[in-house]
Amino acid sequence: MKPAELCGLTMHEACDLLEKREISATELTDAVLERIQAIEPRIDAYITVTGREARRQARAADNAIRAGNAGPLAGIPVAVKDLICTKEIATTCASKMLEAFVPPYNASVMEKLNNSGAVMVGKLNMDEFAMGSSTENSGFKITRNPWDLSRIPGGSSGGSAAAVAADMCLGALGSDTGGSIRQPASHxxxxxxxxxxxxxxRYGLVAFASSLDQIGPITKDVTDAAILLSAIAGRDPRDSTSVDRPVPDYRAxxxxxxxxxxxGIPAEYRDAEGMDPQVxxxxxxxVRTLTDAGAKCVDISLPxxxxxxxxxYLIAPAEASSNLARYDGVKYGYRNPEAGGLKQMYNRTRSEGFGAEVKRRxxxxxxxxxxxxxxxxYKKASQIRTLIQRDFAAAFTRCDIILAPTAPTPAFQIGEKVDDPLQMYLSDIFTLSANLAGIPGLSVPCGFARGDLPVGLQMMGNHFAEADLLKAAYAFEQAAGINGKKPEIAEVPA
Amino acid sequence: MKITKQEVQHVAELARLEIDEADVDKFARTLADILEHAESLSRVDTADVPSTAHAVEISNAFRQDVVAKHLENEDALGNAPESEAGSFVVPKVIE
Known part of the structure; x- marks a missing residue:
């Protein structure tokens, strides 16, 4: 296979070829690393590329495959958002505050990926501390959307979504506090x-809003999302909020x-403010495709x-203000070297280490x-959170899956919303509720707007209904037949 | 809704942030925009509605109180801006 074809594989296609030994993990990893080198200057998806370590993992995967004791993801090049702790590999959260932070331990999801034999090719760009909807709040660089380099890739997991779309890894992990996986996947x-x-x-996930954060997959198709979720899900004694329920084989x-x-189709989402007619x-x-494929649709209400x-935007910043108190220049991260006393050291460290959006939150x-x-x-917002949960509980007595747009518009222009945080926040309207209610949500490509700008269909399910969500998304993906269209990555505009 | 410069500076002080004079107005304006949007919440009757702080029902997560392997002291200090004799070093606290 040619390198470009190797990079274009889905995870499950690559797994099949590796198992049949038609390709090797080493040649697949080399192809992806070369692709990153060639395309990265146009996309800027990565904060760190771990080439040497990836090649070592690929050789180990090839040995395991030959020996017949390979894990389920052996030899698959993946990348992770740079707020997932990776032992002895810098984990920056795209913040000057953590620019030099090298974790002494792996996040649980990294241990699981390593045990499954996956090859980690690098750490992906994001909005600083996952606060943003465009990846423009990164303290280091702006990631471009592979479909249109003048546009944002979404956020906060913008590097993850852009890298997967541009074949710069076969699959990725992101994190989602208010839409940060689904919205960039959509864009x-x-x-x-x-x-x-x-x-x-969430052990080893740098905390933003602890009652809302979840790690999840960003992949080229639904089958890959099922495979990657199976690899990372499950109870972990080191995260007391992880739930002790068996992990099904989602692919099966x-x-x-x-x-x-x-x-269910919520009436309130139809006439939401700022909806793009093409979305x-x-x-x-x-919805018609799903109906034609045999789905029953009912009207529901999420009042x-x-x-x-x-x-x-009261609850998440409240939790963030508490979580980010730990960046005090003492245990890790940046410290202002000149400050005289302790309080001055705190103030200067935090003022110089955090970017504007983090300070705002x-x-x-x-x-x-x-x-x-x-x-x-805060208290009022927590009560409203209960009402939003009750809306979903009532809706799930009438339907299994709620359909909605993922985002009200396709990807917007770089710079378009940076000076108007409220407008940026309002673009999260369809995704935030799932985090407040704790339910799963998935975005699957459903078409294009204005030519070549992807649009995502969001599906939300009841707590722990990931298997139904993935099944519905898979059925849609097969019926819609739009999967597989790739962006033509232009030269960087001057 | 209006947020004064003094309010921004007061909250910044609570959060141990220093905001440049040039940026105070901008923060005051954007915070006011967001809080004005949040005013809509006051129209919702929540008199009998309990708060939710955690979305999924779980009870207390207990574990056995046994010694386990954790980070070595050296690793725990590895990212510290300044450390000495197995401890974090901070600037003088009492002037």
Whole structure:
């Protein structure tokens, strides 16, 4: 196979070829590393490329495959968002604060990937501390959307989605606190899955908002998402919020027979503010595709949708302001070297180490938690969170899966929303609710707007209904037949 | 909704951040925008609604209290800006 064909493989295609020994892990890894070298200057998806270590892992995978004791992902080149701790490999969170941070341990998901035989080719760019919807808040670089280099890849897992879309890895891990897996997957034309809260261990995931964060796969197709989720899910004693439930073989659950699933279409999402008409028509066409494939669709209501953005942007910053208190220049990370006393050291370290959006969220969260405002903001938002959960619980008595757009518009221009944080926040309208309710959500490509800009269809399921979600997405993917279209990556605009 | 410069500086002080004079206005304006949007929450009647802090039902997660292998002292200090004699070093606390 030619290097370009190797890079274009899905994970499951590569697994089959590796198992039959038609290709080797070493040649596959070399092809991906060469692809990264060639394309990276145009996309800027990676913060760190771990070529030498990847080649070593690839050789080990080849040996294991020859010996017949290879793990399920042996030899598959994957990359992870740079907020997942990797032992002896820098983990920066795209922040100056952690520019020199080298974790002394692996996150649980990294241990699981390593045990499955996967080859880690690098660490991916993101919005600083996962705060953003465009990856423009990275402290290091701006990632470009492979479908249109003048546009954002989405965020905060923008590097993950762009790298998968541009064949710079076969699959990736991202994290999703308010849409940070699903929205970039939608903008880059790939599949992204945020699991149920507690499905995947957060041990070793640098915390943003602990009651909302989940790690999940970003992949080229639904089958790969199922494989990667099976590899990382499960109870972990080191994360006491991870839930002790058996992990099904998600791939075995995939089927095109969705006649037993009922799909709900929320009225409130139809006339949401700022909806792009071409996104609406792509999603409507997707609903027809599902109906034609045998799905039952019903109208449902999620009456508190209009309050989701406000509730989220009080709860998430409140949790962030508390979580990010740990960056104090003492245990790890940046320290201002000149400060005189302890307090000055704290103030200068944090002011120089954090970027503007991180500071804004710390200020917002501190405000919402501060004396005199706690009841009106944080407590109120936590009560609204209950109402949003109840909306979903009621909806899931009538349907199995909720259909929605992933994002109200296709990828926007780099720079378009940087000066207007509220507009940026409002672009998360369809994804935030799943995090507030703790339910799983998946984005699957469903078409294009304005020529070549991918649009994602979002599916949300009840707690721990990932198998149904993946089955529905697989059936849609097979029926829609749009999978496999690749971006033509242009030269960098001058 | 209006956030004054003094409020921004007060919250920044609580969060141990220093905000440049040039940036205070910008933060005040964007925070006001966001909080104004959040005003819509006050219209929702939540009198009898409990708060949710955790989305999935789990009870207390207990474990056996046994000695296990954890980070070595040297590894725990490996990323510290300054350390000495197995401890983190901080600037003088009492002037």
């Amino acid at each position: 880059c034309g790939v599949v992204g899955l945020k699991p149920t809260y507690g499905r995947v261990s 659950a995939l089927s095109t027979d969705i006649s037993n699933l009922t799909f 609406s028509s792509a999603v409507e066409a997707a 508190h949708t209009e309050h989701a953005v406000a509730a989220y 710390i200020l917002l969260g501190t405000y919402a938690l501060s004396a005199g405002y706690y009841d009106a903001y």
